[in-house]
Amino acid sequence: MVAILTSDKAPASARQRVLLVTGVLGAGKTTALNVLEDLGWETIDNFPIRLLDRLIDSGEAPAGDGAIHAPLAIGFDSRTRGFNPHEVIQLVKRLTARADLELTTLYLDCATGELERRYNETRRRHPMASDLPVVAGINAEREMMEPLRRWADIVINSTMFSANQLQQAIREQFSPDSGPELxxxxxxxxxxxxxxxxxxxxxxxxxxxxxxxxxxxxxxxxxxxxxxxxxxxxxxxxxxxxxxxxxxxxxxxxxxxxxxxxxxxxxxxxxxxxxxxxxxxxxxxxxxxxxxxxxxxxxxxxxxxxxxxxxxxxx
Known part of the structure; x- marks a missing residue:
């Protein structure tokens, strides 16, 4: 699912491009951020999303200097301090209304069975499972994250992707038109x-x-x-x-x-x-x-x- 965001408040080239990267744990957020960094994005992971407006404002160029900022990708998930999906959505709504920003949300999803397989292979404990089976933590997190999945502009399902295929999907979606240089x-x-x-x-x-x-x-x-x-x-x-x-x-x-x-x-x-x-x-x-x-x-x-x-x- 891809939504095209438009605004008549400012030319797209004059606005700071911000990408929020989130999704269920194990779906590939870290992989996506690494690829974005290779493509020239500034990336921050596990950022307290409630401070997003402060982060953006702290990086604003002085008015009239014509500076162009690199696109900014910010990763967060259910482990992020103070995470509340409904508050995130309200924050994103406020920021989207700003004339100086072009803000997009990317959500990485994955089927429960594949997530369970990935956790079993890596022997990692799901943060929301505690002493319960890993599938219980996956289901609890999926329920918590559902509002963000419905809200996201772009949803990439990594169930059938290898790590390399996910990297390619991110490059195709977010690389410049000229493509990566070899x-x-x-x-x-x-x-x-x-x-x-x-x-x-x-x-x-x-x-x-x-x-x-x-x-x-x-x-x-x-x-x-x-x-x-x-x-x-x-x-x-x-x-x-x-x-x-x-x-x-x-x-x-x-x-x-x-x-x-x-x-x-x-x-x-x-x-x-x-x-x-x-x-x-x-x-x-x-x-x-x-x-x-x-x-x-x-x-x-x-x-x-x-x-x-x-x-x-x-x-």
Whole structure:
């Protein structure tokens, strides 16, 4: 359920955006707040909701300075000190009438059976169950929270969601129109000088013919045209390039949709100066042409070309 709030009192862009995040315990409030924080919201959990108007007023910018505040997400639940759902609703009604605020309430719900399963798996005691079975605490809390569930502008039921699916649902509902940015790095390295410490994809280019064993090409790098022409002549190059490119163009948008913040794609060869550099450059160009912004790093580009590193074979 989604309600669209409108007001003719002030432009939406000039109003402080406030999201109240609540719901039954175990439905995913903490997960939702963590995702909102990643999306650039200021987040506060377990805030005494009766003090909400004071919190908002304390953060107001001086009149006329044109400052734009980050959106604010405030989490609270049945454990919050002084919690009373009817008083919360009355407070929200008063704040909604303010011309300087855009206030929305998100309620996270979950079926009783799934909540019971989650409590049993984590072995946590429900705060309202005491010495009773966990389902008794769940039912008591659900009855207490029902007025807020009916009042909420947005209700997300997490019964069938994994943690990752709930994160995605929050991102889809509250991320900016442009969506979350993906920080993409494409790098080259030499296996003989050690693997990169962290990489999501590692492609080994040592199956390609090695320019090192051409005495003219040896001092050059994979950034130079002569080296690139040599590597392209390998019968395996075109197929490998197309398959790697298509794989990345398939998975990178999915990573971005899932909210992954960083992706590192690494290409390795023996010394890290020729084959890995050339393939990293070629794949980077293809990704940029498809709309991705990325950083390219060549770890061993300045390393000395040496037979000892490359080995005694023509690989």
């Amino acid at each position: 920080t993409l790095t494409v790098s080259s390295f030499g296996f003989s000088r050690g693997m990169p410490p962290v990489a999501d994809f590692v492609f080994d280019m040592r199956f390609l013919n090695n320019p090192h064993w051409d005495t003219v090409l040896r001092p050059m790098t994979g950034r130079e045209a002569a080296v690139g022409d040599f590597i392209r002549q390998d019968p395996a190059f075109d197929t490998a390039y197309v398959q790697i490119r298509d794989l990345l163009l398939t998975v990178l948008p999915r990573f971005r949709a899932q909210g992954k913040a960083y992706v590192h794609v690494a290409f390795g060869c023996t010394g890290g100066r020729h084959r890995s550099v050339f393939m990293a450059e070629q794949i980077s160009a293809a990704l940029r042409a498809s709309g991705f912004s990325l950083t390219i790093l060549h770890r061993n580009l300045g390393s000395r070309a040496a037979d000892l590193v490359e080995g005694a074979t023509t690989r």
